[in-house]
Amino acid sequence: MSDGLIELDGVEKVFDVRRRAGLLRRERRQVRAVDGISFTVPRGEMVGYIGPNGAGKSTTIKMLTGILTPSGGRLRVAGIDPSRERTRLARRIGVVFGQRTTLWWDLPLRDSYQLVRRMYRIPDDRYRVNLERCVELLDLRDLLEVPVRQLSLGQRMRGDIAAALLHDPEVLYLDEPTIGLDVVSKAKVREFLRSVNTEQGMTVLLTTHDLTDIEQLCSRVMVIDHGRLMYDGGLAELHAVGESERTLVVDFERELPPVELPGARCERVDGPRQWLVFPAGSSAAPLVAELAARHPVVDLSVREPVIEDVIARMYAESSAVV
Amino acid sequence: MGESRALLEGLRCYGLISAMWIRSTMTYRASFVMTTFGNFAATVLDFVAILLMFSQVDSLGGFSLPEVAFLYGTSSTAFGLADLLMGSMDRLGRRVRDGTLDTLLVRPAPVLAQVAADRFALRRLGRISQGSFVLVWALTHLDGLQWTPLKLLLMPVMLLSGAGIFSAIFVLGGAFQFLASDASEVQNSFTYGGNTLLQYPPTVFAKDLVRGVTFVVPLAFVNWLPALRILGRDDPLGLPGWVDLAGPLVAVACCAVAGLAWRTGLRSYRSTGS
Ligand SMILES: Nc1ncnc2c1ncn2[C@@H]1O[C@H](COP(=O)(O)OP(=O)(O)O)[C@@H](O)[C@H]1O
Ligand SMILES: [Mg+2]
Numbered sequence: 001m002s003d004g005l006i007e008l009d010g011v012e013k014v015f016d017v018r019r020r021a022g023l024l025r026r027e028r029r030q031v032r033a034v035d036g037i038s039f040t041v042p043r044g045e046m047v048g049y050i051g052p053n054g055a056g057k058s059t060t061i062k063m064l065t066g067i068l069t070p071s072g073g074r075l076r077v078a079g080i081d082p083s084r085e086r087t088r089l090a091r092r093i094g095v096v097f098g099q100r101t102t103l104w105w106d107l108p109l110r111d112s113y114q115l116v117r118r119m120y121r122i123p124d125d126r127y128r129v130n131l132e133r134c135v136e137l138l139d140l141r142d143l144l145e146v147p148v149r150q151l152s153l154g155q156r157m158r159g160d161i162a163a164a165l166l167h168d169p170e171v172l173y174l175d176e177p178t179i180g181l182d183v184v185s186k187a188k189v190r191e192f193l194r195s196v197n198t199e200q201g202m203t204v205l206l207t208t209h210d211l212t213d214i215e216q217l218c219s220r221v222m223v224i225d226h227g228r229l230m231y232d233g234g235l236a237e238l239h240a241v242g243e244s245e246r247t248l249v250v251d252f253e254r255e256l257p258p259v260e261l262p263g264a265r266c267e268r269v270d271g272p273r274q275w276l277v278f279p280a281g282s283s284a285a286p287l288v289a290e291l292a293a294r295h296p297v298v299d300l301s302v303r304e305p306v307i308e309d310v311i312a313r314m315y316a317e318s319s320a321v322v
Numbered sequence: 323m324g325e326s327r328a329l330l331e332g333l334r335c336y337g338l339i340s341a342m343w344i345r346s347t348m349t350y351r352a353s354f355v356m357t358t359f360g361n362f363a364a365t366v367l368d369f370v371a372i373l374l375m376f377s378q379v380d381s382l383g384g385f386s387l388p389e390v391a392f393l394y395g396t397s398s399t400a401f402g403l404a405d406l407l408m409g410s411m412d413r414l415g416r417r418v419r420d421g422t423l424d425t426l427l428v429r430p431a432p433v434l435a436q437v438a439a440d441r442f443a444l445r446r447l448g449r450i451s452q453g454s455f456v457l458v459w460a461l462t463h464l465d466g467l468q469w470t471p472l473k474l475l476l477m478p479v480m481l482l483s484g485a486g487i488f489s490a491i492f493v494l495g496g497a498f499q500f501l502a503s504d505a506s507e508v509q510n511s512f513t514y515g516g517n518t519l520l521q522y523p524p525t526v527f528a529k530d531l532v533r534g535v536t537f538v539v540p541l542a543f544v545n546w547l548p549a550l551r552i553l554g555r556d557d558p559l560g561l562p563g564w565v566d567l568a569g570p571l572v573a574v575a576c577c578a579v580a581g582l583a584w585r586t587g588l589r590s591y592r593s594t595g596s
Contacts, residue, residue, distance in 0.1 A: 111342055
């Protein structure tokens with residue numbers, strides 16, 4: 001096989017779900033959470049794993065960390081079969097769950113980090129360098145003595161990311177690292193992840209349903225829906241495949257008739273506000289310049305396409321071809 | 323081969339986590355003293371119930387107050403040790419239900435050690451010290467007790483095997499919570515309930531219950547069988563004499579069964595959908 005750090009070949013995960021059906025009867029049903037996925041991630045790459053809720057992203061991450069055993073297929077991370085050698089793999093990977101912390105809830109951050117240092121047997125000099133770097137870049141200095149339960153979601157997330165990197169893992173998994181974060185925390189997390197990837201050459205796999213995360217971080221994106229890999233490639237091509245569109249929301253000084261511009265169409269008008277749709281592949285800059293030249297503009301913002309729309313268009317595309 | 327490595331790693335990790343909790347507890351020293359005293363006082367009430375009974379009668383099932391106190395002290399001390407070491411197991415069900423066990427599975431340490439050492443509660447020393455007070459009082463008030471080297475050796479062996487048997491039940495209860503995540507009540511009835519049972523002489527209970535507690539859930543090996551030997555009394559089931567000394571073997575067997583059950587339980591863990 002190739003020399004990928006992460007290798008999946010036809011990986012499946014089927015859950016047996018029991019559901020109440022009526023008063024006493026129980027119904028057994030199978031959920032194919034991951035349905036035959038294959039991909040390879042080479043060392044040093046930063047990959048985005050996106051898809052709507054329930055697509056199978058978390059289940060994939062759980063198999064890659066050894067939390068869950070695949071129902072079928074072959075899976076290797078750094079040459080290790082995760083579910084068979086979970087603790088050996090644990091020393092070589094870092095894991096961040098957006099929804100739940102890996103830190104000790106009642107202990108101050110610093111104590112959690114000390115515990116991580118001892119548990120992973122991190123050499124003193126590595127520990128000091130890594131902690132200092134994370135504290136600096138993630139802005140944790142004032143938080144070190146605060147118990148985890150008193151941290152805000154954004155602070156906790158930054159604390160969690162630091163904890164996952166203290167032992168110099170070869171690969172970092174993040175499951176929805178930006179979910180529920182405020183704009184400032186999101187930006188900080190993204191900037192940090194970019195530096196970890198470009199400066200330290202860390203392999204990063206992150207799941208999200210926020211296309212902006214991918215846009216700002218990943219050169220490669222994989223789209224998963226209903227447990228199947230729908231797309232694996234560059235972001236620009238994804239937009240082309242999905243024919244996705246971005247929206248320019250413009251507030252004019254006064255009410256205007258729907259504006260007409262080359263390369264964009266007006267989708268909605270609400271008083272002085274208008275929604276102009278243009279292809280996601282093209283830049284917003286010439287559009288904005290053109291607009292400002294023609295009419296007095298008070299404010300404007302760009303809305304990214306939502307992943308559900310992109311996927312819906314991908315479905316439409318593929319069924320149209322068949 | 324990997325077995326003993328995993329055991330050592332588990333002990334190391336247990337030590338690391340519990341030490342961290344002790345340190346964190348000690349930063350609020352006053353609160354620690356209060357809760358430990360509370361733990362002590364709450365368990366004293368158990369013994370007060372026995373004292374009240376003896377204000378009405380001279381013996382209970384043919385046992386004098388110092389003899390019952392001896393049973394009480396041995397069971398409470400053994401149980402207190404197990405509760406100190408393994409008492410956190412009953413929080414496992416919640417972790418299984420809400421999927422936070424995931425976070426323990428991504429660390430390079432045995433999950434059992436991480437669960438057992440979680441929130442290590444030094445205040446449980448309160449129960450141990452209360453049990454040992456009663457035990458010491460009993461030992462100084464038991465008249466006519468014939469000490470032999472064997473009986474002297476049996477004392478610490480009994481307490482340690484007892485703690486081992488109770489610990490195994492805590493772990494078994496934990497394993498069961500993988501299947502039924504709201505099963506911590508069942509576990510408590512065997513641990514806390516078993517402890518209360520053993521504080522009274524076996525003669526006050528029905529034969530069938532005593533049989534069950536000897537052969538099915540071997541709680542009788544915690545103190546009844548060895549303690550009756552020390553007190554120089556016959557056991558109610560008329561078992562051969564060597565059975566009184568089988569505590570350590572029973573404890574090891576219980577731990578082996580609990581270990582297997584734990585592994586099976588952990589393998590059945592399948593996280594939760596978000
Ligand atoms: N432990 C589980 N037991 C039963 N069903 C599950 C479990 N985990 C996930 N699922 C189901 O599998 C599907 C994929 O879930 P998940 O991987 O969490 O999706 P995502 O992370 O992309 O939102 C969903 O239908 C979910 O309900
Ligand atoms: Mg998820």
